[in-house]
Amino acid sequence: MSHRIVRKRQIGEDVFWAEVEAPLIAAARRPGQFIILSIDSDYSERIPLTIAGADAGKGTIELIWQRVGKTTAELAALNEGDEIDNIAGPLGTPTHIDRFGVVVCVGGGIGNAPLLPIAMALKQMGNRVISILGARDKSRMILEDRFAEISDELIVCTDDGSHGRKALVTEPLKEVCSRDPTPDHAFVIGPTPMMKFCCEATRPFGVPTQVSLNTIMIDGTGMCGGCRVEVGGKAKFVCVDGPEFDGHQVNFDLMIKRLGAYKKLEQQAYEDYKQHKCRIGLHG
Amino acid sequence: MAVEWALPPVSSEESPVTQEERTQLLQELMPKHNAGGLKPKERLAIPPQDMPQQDPAVRRRNVNEVALGYTEEQARIEAMRCLQCRNAPCVEGCPVRINIRDFVGAIANGEFDKALEIIKQNSLLPAVCGRVCPQEVQCQEKCTVGLSLKDVGKAVSIGRLERFVADRNRSQGVVPAVAPATGKKVAIIGSGPGGIVAAADTRRAGHDVTVFEAFHKPGGVMVYGIPEFRLPKAIVRDEIETLRKMGVKIVTNFIVGRTRTIEQLMKKDGFDAVYIGVGAGLPSFMNIEGESLIGVYSANEYLTRANLMKAYDFGKGADTPIAVSKRVAVVGGGNVAMDAARTAVRLGAEKVYLIYRRTEAEMPARVEEVHHAKEEGVEFHLLQNPKRILGDAAGNVTAIECLRYELGEPDASGRRRPVAIQGSEFQMEVDTVIIAIGNLSNPLIRQTTPGLEFNKYGNIVVDDHCRTSMPGVFAGGDIVLGAATVILAMGQGRIAAAAINEYLAGKQAGAGE
Ligand SMILES: Cc1cc2nc3c(=O)[nH]c(=O)nc-3n(C[C@H](O)[C@H](O)[C@H](O)COP(=O)(O)OP(=O)(O)OC[C@H]3O[C@@H](n4cnc5c(N)ncnc54)[C@H](O)[C@@H]3O)c2cc1C
Ligand code: SF4
Numbered sequence A: 001m002s003h004r005i006v007r008k009r010q011i012g013e014d015v016f017w018a019e020v021e022a023p024l025i026a027a028a029r030r031p032g033q034f035i036i037l038s039i040d041s042d043y044s045e046r047i048p049l050t051i052a053g054a055d056a057g058k059g060t061i062e063l064i065w066q067r068v069g070k071t072t073a074e075l076a077a078l079n080e081g082d083e084i085d086n087i088a089g090p091l092g093t094p095t096h097i098d099r100f101g102v103v104v105c106v107g108g109g110i111g112n113a114p115l116l117p118i119a120m121a122l123k124q125m126g127n128r129v130i131s132i133l134g135a136r137d138k139s140r141m142i143l144e145d146r147f148a149e150i151s152d153e154l155i156v157c158t159d160d161g162s163h164g165r166k167a168l169v170t171e172p173l174k175e176v177c178s179r180d181p182t183p184d185h186a187f188v189i190g191p192t193p194m195m196k197f198c199c200e201a202t203r204p205f206g207v208p209t210q211v212s213l214n215t216i217m218i219d220g221t222g223m224c225g226g227c228r229v230e231v232g233g234k235a236k237f238v239c240v241d242g243p244e245f246d247g248h249q250v251n252f253d254l255m256i257k258r259l260g261a262y263k264k265l266e267q268q269a270y271e272d273y274k275q276h277k278c279r280i281g282l283h284g
Numbered sequence B: 001m002a003v004e005w006a007l008p009p010v011s012s013e014e015s016p017v018t019q020e021e022r023t024q025l026l027q028e029l030m031p032k033h034n035a036g037g038l039k040p041k042e043r044l045a046i047p048p049q050d051m052p053q054q055d056p057a058v059r060r061r062n063v064n065e066v067a068l069g070y071t072e073e074q075a076r077i078e079a080m081r082c083l084q085c086r087n088a089p090c091v092e093g094c095p096v097r098i099n100i101r102d103f104v105g106a107i108a109n110g111e112f113d114k115a116l117e118i119i120k121q122n123s124l125l126p127a128v129c130g131r132v133c134p135q136e137v138q139c140q141e142k143c144t145v146g147l148s149l150k151d152v153g154k155a156v157s158i159g160r161l162e163r164f165v166a167d168r169n170r171s172q173g174v175v176p177a178v179a180p181a182t183g184k185k186v187a188i189i190g191s192g193p194g195g196i197v198a199a200a201d202t203r204r205a206g207h208d209v210t211v212f213e214a215f216h217k218p219g220g221v222m223v224y225g226i227p228e229f230r231l232p233k234a235i236v237r238d239e240i241e242t243l244r245k246m247g248v249k250i251v252t253n254f255i256v257g258r259t260r261t262i263e264q265l266m267k268k269d270g271f272d273a274v275y276i277g278v279g280a281g282l283p284s285f286m287n288i289e290g291e292s293l294i295g296v297y298s299a300n301e302y303l304t305r306a307n308l309m310k311a312y313d314f315g316k317g318a319d320t321p322i323a324v325s326k327r328v329a330v331v332g333g334g335n336v337a338m339d340a341a342r343t344a345v346r347l348g349a350e351k352v353y354l355i356y357r358r359t360e361a362e363m364p365a366r367v368e369e370v371h372h373a374k375e376e377g378v379e380f381h382l383l384q385n386p387k388r389i390l391g392d393a394a395g396n397v398t399a400i401e402c403l404r405y406e407l408g409e410p411d412a413s414g415r416r417r418p419v420a421i422q423g424s425e426f427q428m429e430v431d432t433v434i435i436a437i438g439n440l441s442n443p444l445i446r447q448t449t450p451g452l453e454f455n456k457y458g459n460i461v462v463d464d465h466c467r468t469s470m471p472g473v474f475a476g477g478d479i480v481l482g483a484a485t486v487i488l489a490m491g492q493g494r495i496a497a498a499a500i501n502e503y504l505a506g507k508q509a510g511a512g513e
């Protein structure tokens, strides 16, 4: 079954949004879950992307991705009407949505995309939702308007001050945690170092902090162990045990190292792709 | 259709026997054989036929199949070694009771089609089983010829003969007949060997059959685990194609338990019966220090990257990277370990060490694969086991530390238990470690199917007919047996299909029959 791209837009510097036909996934998905896609069946890499939204009636899901490597660049080069060969999902354990009271949702960069359905669901459950969104600069800030609709309070910041406050998200996060009452729960999704520092920020306040990890993945069903991370000293598989974990238990340093495992090879593939030049083989 | 995997022998064969000598031998044997007059003694004197294979030095650098298959002459000569024993002990050794004596006899007579027909009565995937079955502990272990010559390696090469007749007929693509539609729907979960057979047999009975597969390609372990050089993917693809031609629907990227649950399939989507054949699929790690370092893989991940996503073509079209390894340690002694080690060789590793805590005699891998691995330069480190994996500041593997072992008293499995020798630690410099110590069962179905009974190992509990604790739900293969074999999975697929057909016949109470 192929998956047609119904609509597609660029929503930020190197950030793309698409609505894609996937009726079964649209019907089954819950906040916090993701899909694995590969553009064609034989040679393409399988990459995980979080489901940013879905319309079960129309049978479509929303995907948001950042152009960082060959596969995401190829995806960005597709147009409305084009098809993606394989989309498998929904994968992962859905977010535990509850009536916590006051929740703070922290999104960094592309992490705003997976955070949105969680924030929406939290709002629907009757929580008071404080959202903190961060990005490198204005051009990379995504989904701000949609967070504005569903948040009781929205704090926006950029690294360079080109939009909102000039700050890293940890700054307002610490402020919110120092308020009375202390938030009951935090949800943080973004680049791994950002999640690490947010967890360090909430820890002294004793605010339980949920993070959503984005490791390398192959099958997404627990078969390969390539997505394993250390949580509370034990190996966990992100694709089945996660993607969400208690951020205070995650060994982020190890995870950051593992994420870099293929950096050189991936960069090579991306450079080759960009230049459309003759490819260099592994064996040289 | 082009038989792309049947390459001409790239190099010398193992035996110095020439084609002319073989032709001559066959001509000598023929008149006597036709007259029904080859005596057992004469048969035992016929030299066992070696299988032509790619030269080890050449095949280290390609992913093409290693063993090239018998010629017609070799097959007939080999088949004439069979004594046509009245009690046919070989059949007892076959998990699906193929009528081995008769099919081997047919080959000796040159009746190759008949031979295939006989095999197909019990096995649907002879081209696969002829290649991957551990014959030396099944049919060939029991063979009278091997026993008489006091060497199981000299038994009639039943597997090679099976492969020969299957390959000869492969391109003909005969599609089995399908009974008139019954109006009943069957869901097959997982497209491994068990699922393929269950799908074929239920479809033949006229049911509307859909196979659901989590991966983007069907075939199970036969496509993502067992490497191309041992089982060409074209063979599996043909089997899947045959299913499609029979009218079986195959839905990929469909994860039962996530995309739909079994309950939804049965209650909402109208499936009357379900076969669960999801395999083992949860890699075991050793829980030792350093297992999260960069460069440590489960064999499943390593083989999947290489096989399914063709990482060996990275940069030449494939987008999935794999570690560029110079020195690789593979831990384990089964087929999976051999496959990982031999794949590492092909990906260009200079040194590949296979670390196993017992001795070669206890290795569960097929003898032929152990032999091939050695030929290809894999270094065996026996009676050793890793204690920890060491890495550098960036988190890359730099070495593996092992302990030496000795064999102690036999354990529950009858194999002598390896015991660590205190203080025997030593280190080997490696940049990649592949863990191939087995698979547990994947918990996804268990977590999403309340009411289905599992044992303490996480395997589905079934009766002799592969019926589970839920009415209309059947199961077989590795998810029932624990990590087992292709032929056992196939056998269970067949038993389950028979039970499903019976169950559905009862359900429709005579209608349409
Ligand atoms: C590397 C390796 C080498 C081996 N070598 C040999 C050998 O030489 N000889 C031999 O006899 N045996 C060998 N085996 C074992 C043999 O492959 C297995 O015993 C056999 O394949 C099991 O078959 P199965 O029918 O249980 O399904 P599997 O082949 O395990 O396939 C199960 C399928 O189900 C799919 N699946 C899983 N979960 C779901 C879900 N929730 N929804 C949908 N689909 C799902 C999987 O993606 C997979 O495709 C080897 C195994 C490995 C890993
Ligand atoms: S046991 Fe060996 S010799 Fe006897 S019938 Fe079987 S294959 Fe032939």
Ligand code: FES
Pocket: A216, A217, A218, A219, A220, A221, A222, A223, A224, A225, A226, A227, A228, A237, A238, A239, A240
């Ligand atoms: S992606 Fe393979 S186990 Fe998680």
